Amino acid sequence: MVRTLVFRCRICGDPYIGSEAPTQCPFCGANKRFFIEAKDWKSDEFNVSLNEVERKNLESALKLELDNAAFYDCAKNAADKINDHYSFAKFKALMKVEREHASAISKFLNISRPELEKLSCNAKAKDNTKEGWERENRAIQAYTKFENEAEGQRLQEFFQALVEIETDHLNLHSENLQHFKEEIV
Numbered sequence: 001m002v003r004t005l006v007f008r009c010r011i012c013g014d015p016y017i018g019s020e021a022p023t024q025c026p027f028c029g030a031n032k033r034f035f036i037e038a039k040d041w042k043s044d045e046f047n048v049s050l051n052e053v054e055r056k057n058l059e060s061a062l063k064l065e066l067d068n069a070a071f072y073d074c075a076k077n078a079a080d081k082i083n084d085h086y087s088f089a090k091f092k093a094l095m096k097v098e099r100e101h102a103s104a105i106s107k108f109l110n111i112s113r114p115e116l117e118k119l120s121c122n123a124k125a126k127d128n129t130k131e132g133w134e135r136e137n138r139a140i141q142a143y144t145k146f147e148n149e150a151e152g153q154r155l156q157e158f159f160q161a162l163v164e165i166e167t168d169h170l171n172l173h174s175e176n177l178q179h180f181k182e183e184i185v
């Protein structure tokens with residue numbers, strides 16, 4: 001008989017029930033290797049002492065994530081308006097993941113996650129995909145820098161996970177942009 005276990009993602013802290021950890025966290029997108037069994041969870045995972053640079057970088061990361069989540073929320077609604085089911089699903093998933101990143105960062109900062117603001121976006125899914133690509137690219141650059149500047153191993157690991165996740169998003173947008181190109185030809 002396959003045992004049902006409770007796991008927790010060390011990047012977002014969310015729990016998951018299954019016979020094994022998922023390939024990617026359904027909440028924050030982190031790789032399977034960041035999952036541990038819930039019984040092994042340590043209470044200090046998000047309770048790390050921060051130096052001035054680490055705090056400043058986490059605050060910048062929080063702004064970035066909230067802004068990207070708000071953008072994807074707008075892109076999701078724009079896709080819904082034109083009955084583009086694929087783009088609606090993609091932007092909705094991205095909005096939820098970026099919101100989850102904002103929540104995780106808020107845990108490190110020991111604050112509650114700020115509300116999403118309303119942001120404008122493009123009408124066409126193609127243009128939002130292009131802007132999404134640029135936003136993910138900016139996030140990857142920033143988090144690579146934050147990873148290098150972090151002194152604590154836990155924060156290095158956290159930013160490394162975010163770089164991996166945002167790279168997955170970037171690649172997804174790239175594939176879609178390629179598809180949009182083929183449609184025009």
Ligand SMILES: [Fe+2]
Pocket residue numbers: 009010011012013014025026027028029030
């Ligand atoms: Fe997660």
Ligand SMILES: [Fe+2]
Pocket residue numbers: 065097098101139162166
């Ligand atoms: Fe993110």
